[in-house]
Amino acid sequence: MQQIMETDVGISEYIGFDVPKIEGIIKQRFTDFLVFEVDQDSQVIHLKSLGMPSSSKKGGAATATGDATPAEPTGVATSEQKGAETLAAPVERPVEASTTEPAHESAEPTAEGEAKAEDEEPLQDDEPWPERFTNSLKPFLSEEVIVRVRELYLEGPEPPFVSDSGWAGRQAKVAGGTGTVAGETGKLAGGTGDAAEASSTHEPAEESESKGKGKRGRDRGRGGRGGRGGRGGGRGGRPGAKEDHRKVLSDPIASKETRTGLHQIIRDLFGGKLDTETDTTASPSDEGSRIAIKWSKRGGGGRGGRGGNRGGGRGGRTERGNYPPYIHFTLQKTNRDTQDALAHLSRTLHCNVKDLSVAGTKDKRGVTVQRVSLRRGNKTVEDVWKMANGLNGRRTMEEVMTQRGERGVRIADLNYRKASLELGMLKGNAFVITLRNVRVDSLETLDRAMNVIKTKGFINYYGMQRFGTASIPTHTIGLALLKGDWHRAVSLILRHRPGEHPDVVAARNAWLVDKDLDRALDLMPRRVVAERCILESYKKQKGDTRNAMGALSTIPRNLRLMYIHAYQSYVWNAIVSERIRTYGAEKPVVGDLVFEGASSAKADADGEDVEIALDAAEGENSLEDKVANEDNAGTSSRSSKRSRKAWEPPKVKTLTDADLDNYSIFDVIMPLPGKDVDFPGGALGERYREFLRRDGLDPDNFVRKQKDYTLGGSYRSVLHLPKELSWAVMKYTDPDVPLAQSDEDKLLGFPPPVSDENGKFIALQINLQLGTAAYATMALREVTKTETSSHYQTSLTQASEDQKYRTADGGAEEEEAE
Numbered sequence: 001m002q003q004i005m006e007t008d009v010g011i012s013e014y015i016g017f018d019v020p021k022i023e024g025i026i027k028q029r030f031t032d033f034l035v036f037e038v039d040q041d042s043q044v045i046h047l048k049s050l051g052m053p054s055s056s057k058k059g060g061a062a063t064a065t066g067d068a069t070p071a072e073p074t075g076v077a078t079s080e081q082k083g084a085e086t087l088a089a090p091v092e093r094p095v096e097a098s099t100t101e102p103a104h105e106s107a108e109p110t111a112e113g114e115a116k117a118e119d120e121e122p123l124q125d126d127e128p129w130p131e132r133f134t135n136s137l138k139p140f141l142s143e144e145v146i147v148r149v150r151e152l153y154l155e156g157p158e159p160p161f162v163s164d165s166g167w168a169g170r171q172a173k174v175a176g177g178t179g180t181v182a183g184e185t186g187k188l189a190g191g192t193g194d195a196a197e198a199s200s201t202h203e204p205a206e207e208s209e210s211k212g213k214g215k216r217g218r219d220r221g222r223g224g225r226g227g228r229g230g231r232g233g234g235r236g237g238r239p240g241a242k243e244d245h246r247k248v249l250s251d252p253i254a255s256k257e258t259r260t261g262l263h264q265i266i267r268d269l270f271g272g273k274l275d276t277e278t279d280t281t282a283s284p285s286d287e288g289s290r291i292a293i294k295w296s297k298r299g300g301g302g303r304g305g306r307g308g309n310r311g312g313g314r315g316g317r318t319e320r321g322n323y324p325p326y327i328h329f330t331l332q333k334t335n336r337d338t339q340d341a342l343a344h345l346s347r348t349l350h351c352n353v354k355d356l357s358v359a360g361t362k363d364k365r366g367v368t369v370q371r372v373s374l375r376r377g378n379k380t381v382e383d384v385w386k387m388a389n390g391l392n393g394r395r396t397m398e399e400v401m402t403q404r405g406e407r408g409v410r411i412a413d414l415n416y417r418k419a420s421l422e423l424g425m426l427k428g429n430a431f432v433i434t435l436r437n438v439r440v441d442s443l444e445t446l447d448r449a450m451n452v453i454k455t456k457g458f459i460n461y462y463g464m465q466r467f468g469t470a471s472i473p474t475h476t477i478g479l480a481l482l483k484g485d486w487h488r489a490v491s492l493i494l495r496h497r498p499g500e501h502p503d504v505v506a507a508r509n510a511w512l513v514d515k516d517l518d519r520a521l522d523l524m525p526r527r528v529v530a531e532r533c534i535l536e537s538y539k540k541q542k543g544d545t546r547n548a549m550g551a552l553s554t555i556p557r558n559l560r561l562m563y564i565h566a567y568q569s570y571v572w573n574a575i576v577s578e579r580i581r582t583y584g585a586e587k588p589v590v591g592d593l594v595f596e597g598a599s600s601a602k603a604d605a606d607g608e609d610v611e612i613a614l615d616a617a618e619g620e621n622s623l624e625d626k627v628a629n630e631d632n633a634g635t636s637s638r639s640s641k642r643s644r645k646a647w648e649p650p651k652v653k654t655l656t657d658a659d660l661d662n663y664s665i666f667d668v669i670m671p672l673p674g675k676d677v678d679f680p681g682g683a684l685g686e687r688y689r690e691f692l693r694r695d696g697l698d699p700d701n702f703v704r705k706q707k708d709y710t711l712g713g714s715y716r717s718v719l720h721l722p723k724e725l726s727w728a729v730m731k732y733t734d735p736d737v738p739l740a741q742s743d744e745d746k747l748l749g750f751p752p753p754v755s756d757e758n759g760k761f762i763a764l765q766i767n768l769q770l771g772t773a774a775y776a777t778m779a780l781r782e783v784t785k786t787e788t789s790s791h792y793q794t795s796l797t798q799a800s801e802d803q804k805y806r807t808a809d810g811g812a813e814e815e816e817a818e
Contacts, residue, residue: 003498005789006781009467009475010573013459013580014782015719016452020445021785024435024764026777030335031740033366034432035776037359038769044430045369047330047412047743050401053381055323055416128154128383136269140262141250148248149293153274154350156377157295159244247294249279254288262291272296323416327376327384330369332744334408337364341409342372349374349387359425360772363465367742372411373421381414402748410744428723428771433780434730434739435764443729446764449783450727457666457721458782459580462569463775464789471497478567481560481709483696486548489563493530504528511535517543530555549706557708564709568672575688576670576718582684585719587665588655591682593715594667596651652715654681666719674713675702716773724769731759739763 006012027033037045129150137146253259263276275297279290333341338361339353346353355375362368374384386392388411389400404410440446452458467473472492480489496508507523508531510516521535537551538544545551552560583589655663671677673692679685679699689699702711730739738753746752755763766783770776777788 003471003789004464004467004473006464006787009462009464009473009570010575010577011461011464011778011781012577013585014785015456015458015580015585016449016782019449019452019785020441022446022449022764022783023437023439023786024784025437026433026435026780026788027365028436029434029736029738030365030367031738031742032434032436033363034740034742035362035366035368036430036432037362037368037370038427038430039359039371040425040427042427044769045330045371047332047369047410047747050410050412050744050747052385053414055380055382128379128387133269136265140253140258140265145248145250149274151350152246152248152293152295153270154377154379155246155352157244157273158377159246244295247292250291250293252287252290259289259291266293323376323380324418325375326417326420327374327379327381328371328415328417328421329374329384329411330413331372332367332369332405332410332412332742333362334367334742335365336408338362338368338370340364344407344409345372345388345411348390349379349384351375351377351379357420357422359421360423360429362429369743371421373417373419375420381416385411385414404744404748412747424772426772428769428774429776430724430769431767431776432740433766433768433776435766435780435784436739436761437735438762438764440762446727446729450725450766453722453779453782454725456585457719458779459576459585460717460720460774461573461576461778461781463777465775465777466569467566473570474563474566475570476567478563478565478570479695479697481552481563482567482704482711484549484704486552489552490534490545490548493534501525504531507531530559553706560708564711568674568711568713571688571691572670572672572716574691575684578687579670579680579684579718585665588660588663588668590655590657590660591680591684592655592663592668593652593671593678593680594655594659594663594669595715596653650715652678654678666717666721668718669715670718672714672716673697673699673702674711677713677715720770720774720779722768722770722779724767726767728765730755730763730765732756732761732763733759735761739765 039045133150134146137149141149250262253262259278266274266276273296274293275295276291276293279292331341331345336344338358342353342356342358345356351374355377357373358370360370362370376384379387388409389395390406391397391400395403395406438446467475472495477489477492480486480492494508494512496505496512500508503523503525507520507525507528510523511520517535517539521532521539524532524535526532533554533556534551537547537554541547541550588594652669653659671679679688692699702713704710732739733756739755741750741752764783766780768776768779770779781788
């Protein structure tokens with residue numbers, strides 16, 4: 001099985017073909033590839049503060065504990081700015097905190113003082129789950145059951161899968177905007193449907209204003225914001241609201257007194273928010289009856305225990321709900337896929353992964369920084385910061401403020417926001433890329449290579465990440481789907497791939513060699529999505545493999561579409577290579593396509609926009625990462641679907657001789673194949689058509705009976721010019737020395753990288769900013785003229801390691817000789 005190379009996916013040409021090759025290693029260390037998201041206001045996102053935030057009590061800006069001088073976070077809209085992130089309610093502004101001291105202390109902490117602070121923390125009922133909850137439940141429930149009750153309580157009264165397009169919080173349900181509160185049945189008198197769940201507290205009817213304006217204060221319900229409740233009432237009043245079937249079962253309890261005590265402690269502890277009842281779904285047991293614990297349909301009334309209703313009893317919202325429904329924060333992740341990092345956060349924050357959204361996915365191998373939004377439920381910025389940093393027993397405040405984040409994840413700069421992030425809500429990415437062990441004939445060659453992409457740009461190829469990292473490129477699966485060759489598509493998906501995890505290899509062998517379907521499913525990890533879907537479909541068909549199309553249809557739609565998009569990208573790469581090889585990359589030629597009325601700047605911007613319509617994600621990601629993000633990120637996934645549905649092909653122009661002086665090479669675009677795009681004119685257009693025919697496709701028919709496989713098409717700029725670009729040459733001797741520093745390490749006060757003027761090795765450090773549709777690895781490829789496939793770069797890294805050990809051994813031998 002051969003690993004795929006650049007030429008296998010249509011990548012073959014260079015702009016600066018006359019510049020000598022520059023050898024170097026990409027991503028030897030994680031900090032060799034730093035990525036910073038650029039938001040819609042063109043602000044580069046960085047971690048600004050590691051300190052703990054605090055929510056404002058009177059509507060002012062939130063600050064970090066212990067510091068009265070808030071700092072504006074980079075890339076975060078203020079209340080005066082327009083757009084999806086504009087605030088009408090308190091904005092949390094993080095503050096620069098000491099990198100070596102706990103945020104809540106101004107003096108250097110002592111061990112005694114720190115222990116005292118930690119002992120006091122669980123006694124504060126502002127904690128989402130005070131320690132006394134656990135201690136009170138221990139006489140009645142096992143530790144495992146207590147953990148499940150805690151997770152249920154922290155999720156809040158609303159089932160996590162129900163979408164929330166309005167304000168969160170447990171607000172009162174009102175009828176028709178008149179301020180009249182519905183009864184405890186959970187139905188709205190003037191609503192559009194049955195409420196799936198009642199509000200956690202009910203505001204007395206006589207306290208609501210008759211015109212629906214409501215009261216401005218912490219007990220304000222949804223109906224109290226200008227009649228918002230009248231447009232369908234509360235969350236539960238909307239059509240399609242789901243019932244809450246969540247519950248936690250206790251172990252069997254034989255003693256009636258113990259069961260009675262459990263009923264009583266749950267009522268007292270949670271103030272009626274949680275209900276208990278004897279479980280009737282299980283068969284009677286000699287060991288006793290099980291008690292089911294679930295969220296109360298009444299939401300808890302107003303009496304409340306100490307930690308139950310902290311909002312003061314009668315309000316539609318508790319104190320925790322007085323802020324907008326989303327919390328945005330900055331995420332730095334190291335060597336983790338975006339979806340992997342979000343899954344980790346969902347576990348630490350006790351939320352569903354669909355409550356977390358991002359504007360774009362980022363590379364795994366590297367250190368990346370981006371904004372994330374959380375549908376917060378009843379969590380505050382303090383809760384989120386503490387939970388994400390392990391301040392629940394795993395870590396101390398001093399450890400949080402002096403050590404790196406757990407599992408390569410650190411969050412900071414938390415803010416309340418009215419809306420979530422959605423895929424495509426960014427301008428691009430800024431990169432700091434360090435190329436190590438550079439071998440070049442002269443420094444002048446380095447400058448020549450860098451000036452090529454600074455002035456002429458680089459070919460805007462789809463990078464190798466687009467096509468997977470295995471020996472079976474994803475575009476071959478996409479072609480099989482387009483041709484309706486279902487059995488071949490299944491065969492390609494289930495085939496062996498080199499370098500896979502032993503569990504996956506064993507699972508494939510169980511099916512491909514032994515034909516043992518049950519064993520294959522037992523062994524196949526759940527992260528291997530497509531393969532499991534096919535095998536599970538075969539199992540439902542009792543081992544019958546004839547319905548390959550049906551088996552493929554069980555694969556998540558986004559993953560199937562990514563196979564299709566990979567084929568479109570392959571065709572685009574190949575035809576652009578043909579264009580550059582035949583006509584060069586200096587100027588437009590007759591037959592080239594441009595957007596009507598385009599200037600260079602417009603072509604570039606529009607090219608990025610149509611890419612978002614197709615991909616709903618950025619370039620620097622693996623196929624699996626983008627699929628997982630679109631499939632699981634909830635709001636973002638819906639956004640990408642809206643983008644695809646709303647997108648209309650822009651008008652394009654085929655250039656004639658008379659047009660050539662009016663356009664530059666940066667205006668030239670190339671279509672991705674589909675029914676809604678035009679082919680280039682002249683010989684290149686015919687070459688495009690012939691390419692598709694050779695693959696067994698009709699260039700004039702991209703409509704399929706299976707609508708998911710109907711191609712609309714898109715346009716993409718042939719060249720991409722970096723928005724910002726600078727570079728520097730560094731020298732070093734230790735092959736493992738850090739040459740760049742992450743935001744987190746800077747804030748922790750770790751020593752900055754230091755170059756060695758007399759070093760043995762040369763490194764090239766590049767700072768550049770690219771649009772959303774461009775691949776940084778393709779910019780590097782133009783500089784180095786080196787293969788960018790992962791296995792080739794791995795071989796270079798291994799060679800560098802061998803060289804290091806040979807150098808070390810040689811030095812030891814010299815010492816022994818002396």
